[in-house]
Amino acid sequence: MDARIARALTTLEHIVLGKPGQLRLALACLLARGHLLIEDVPGVGKTTLAHALAQVLGLAWQRVQFTSDLLPADILGVPVFDRSTQQFHFRKGPVFTQLLLADEVNRASPRTQSALLEAMEERQVSSDVTTYRLPEPFFVVATQNPHEQLGTYPLPESQLDRFLMCIELGYPEPIHERELLRSGERREYLPQIAPAMDAGAVLDLQRAVRGVYVSEPLLDYVQALIARSRSHPDIVLGLSPRAGQGLVRAAQAWATLGGREAVLPEDVQAVFLAVATHRLTRRSDDTAPDDRLARELLEAVAVPV
């Protein structure tokens, strides 16, 4: 494993206790140039995770609390008239950062949501005739509380598809809970920690991820998974081609985390639940999407030998 990645993971695990799997997924998501959606109840450390990621990776970060009266300009920026130069001048919004924490993204109006999601996809912001590129790397960590219904606008499938991964943090184990209770606010540790890398190193690693070898048998396997999701009788919509691409990229990132030069079926399986679960809707939609369907798909498709 790359020493920088190892150091980053160790540091992160020191801040966010007892969630090594989620931390690895979050890091893999970032290295795969994807955006991350964290679905969970308040107070389990979503913000701390995002903050820690930014700090450890040496990235600039901004946080936007989404509310129902938030406007697109509040995120993207707004043209203001400069008296001294007699010209309009674009004042960049909080989206112009390397890691954006979009808290409770489902509270904003669909218009604001789609403005953000467009920026995420295009990695640029247009105002009048000028296009402003977002900084590199650019990484959105959005959070939402799935159990809140009143005054929220749940993200539609097309928007969910833009998040490479969706993870849940969950409550800590008793041992870690005890540690949390004893030591108090974890965020206080943040200023103390030294970054494990910087933006240049992140871009470097993102390029390395794209170079991880993907063999023909592995593509067969990914295609079989996708085909199975599309023919499954209980699934409304199977995985999209974008989801397939994301799956391969996420698996490449996971292989990088594991220090491998080629993607194995295990890498695909490791990221599959995080990549696929939020994109699969059960036909008889009586419950919130759970990972049972994705697990069923994994069990139904044989690994190429």
Next chain:
Amino acid sequence: MTPRTLFTTTLPRAQNHPALAWVTAAFGGGVLLHADRLPFWCVLVVLTLIAWRLAGELQWLPTPARSLRALLTVTLVFGVVGSFRTLNGLAAGTALLAVMGAAKLLEARTRRDYLIVIGTALFLLLAACLDRQALLRVPLYGAQVWLSCTALALAANADAPAFGARRALSLAGRTLLLALPLAVALFLFFPRIAGGFWALPPGGAALTGLSDEMSPGSIAELTENDAPAFRTWFLGATPPPEERYWRGPVLNDFDGYTWRQSRASFTLQTPLEYLGPGYRYRIALEPHSHPWWFALEMVRGAPDARAQFQFDYQLSSAPVAETVTYEAVSYPRTRAAGTLSVLGRRVATRLPPGRNPRARAFAERLRASSISDAVFVQAVLGHFRTGGFEYTLTPPRTDFDFVDDFLFTTRRGFCGHYASAFVALMRAGGVPARVVTGYLGAEWNPVGRYFIVRQSDAHAWAEVWLEGRGWTRIDPTAVVSPERLSRGILDLLPDAVSAPARLVHALPWLATLRFRWDAANTWWQQHVVGFDLRSQLALLGVLGFARADLQQLVAVLAAVTLGWLAWILWETRRTARVPRRDALARAWLGCCAALAPIAARRAHEGPLAYAGRIARARPGLGAELHDLAAAYARLRFGRDADEAAIRDFVRRAARFRRTRRFQTGRS
């Protein structure tokens, strides 16, 4: 895939996969085999449920809720019980299977559901085989078994990409061909123990052919019917046409219009003395549901224990519900070796009082002028010959005093009329006489080299008791129409028989075709359907078992079956040894097979995951196995694996397998 998920996997929707269509077709085919025997409502229910399932698949209709399905099931069970008053027996069981299978199809989602529906279809096929075994249905059964196996293959391989209907058909076909030798072995050697559950009495076979009573014209109805009554093989000499009288029911009771079998027949049989040469023959009697057998006149006792030789020399049996085959010996010339008992004489001279007065007076007058019974017989026959009588199949209707009306007014009739009138006259003249019904003639099938006796050959004649000779056959029809003896009805009265029979008569090639078909059918009935324990033991005798018995049969069956299974196993192992996989995969799968005693590799498990699972179970194996799995993963999924590296891995894998085996042997 673990066994649990193997069965609970939800199969793809019909739009994406042919499995549902084929399973539905297989089930529909199974029901279709019974369609003409099932109650109409059952067929309707099956069709409705199939349509519902398909509509649900196209999302035109919602799939019924669990409670509705439960209600449906209970309703259908009660429906079947209401229809049949039982759930026992083939007919009720088949109906239950059909409607329950359709209900299962309605809710079928997972592989297990589909397998149950296919199983139901196969059970329906089995029921059809128990029910009817006609040669004509054999291709149907074959097609149904192939269809079901194709559906089975599709349901089993629903996850496999590119496993379509064509491949399923070919796989099912090849599997069935492989099973064929086993089926033949089971057919030949599986002991046919009489009274097994498969020997179910076929319910409600139609009553056909001669009945136990005869009214004027009743036999004429049979001439339209050219269905075979029985087939016969002569073992040795063949009797000339005028001796081909096949005796059936003997009628003793007369009410002036209709002859009936004697209900109370406790009369003693007059023993017979058999003269001259006899004929040995075998008869395969078609089912006719009546309790009697036919035999050439005059049979020497009951052919076997299934029949009794009655006082009137008739062979009585249990109702003939399926084809029976028996061998008999008959002698055309016989003589009574005793006298007619008093009761026998009374039974054979009884006439209804007050009926047919003119005929009685006529007979008494004629008897008075004859010096003996034999002369009286000749006198009555002479009257038939010269009295202006005509042989026709379309006689006019007669009065209730049938004999008077026929003898003195209409004078036109068929064999039944003549036999009936003749016996009535004999009895009026005090001569013991009775009506015998049966068949006259036989058609030679040159293809199968046997005779066919058809319902249209039905005939009635008389027997009179003459002192010194005993019961003597007199055929008054032969006096009126001598050609009836040597030629069939068809030649004699072409208009009287059915149109198809006439067509066959007119076109020789059609007749040949019919003979061929009849020969094939007969062969099928005799040698396949009628292949019983006796034939099996005879076969063992041919195979060289000196004293064949049931145990030897079972032993041969076991040997043949196991031999065939062993051959298939060996053959698959041999072909599996050169699979289409490359050396790398073979080497890795070999390691997995060696590790299977610890934990079997799951199909959806990658090499590292499997190695990790094994290492948790056997920490001692961990490091070596992990290296091996990582090497395999690198070669399989990594960049440019060269030949040397693969060869090296194959050697490592072989070494690992050897040591692994060594370790198992030690522990």
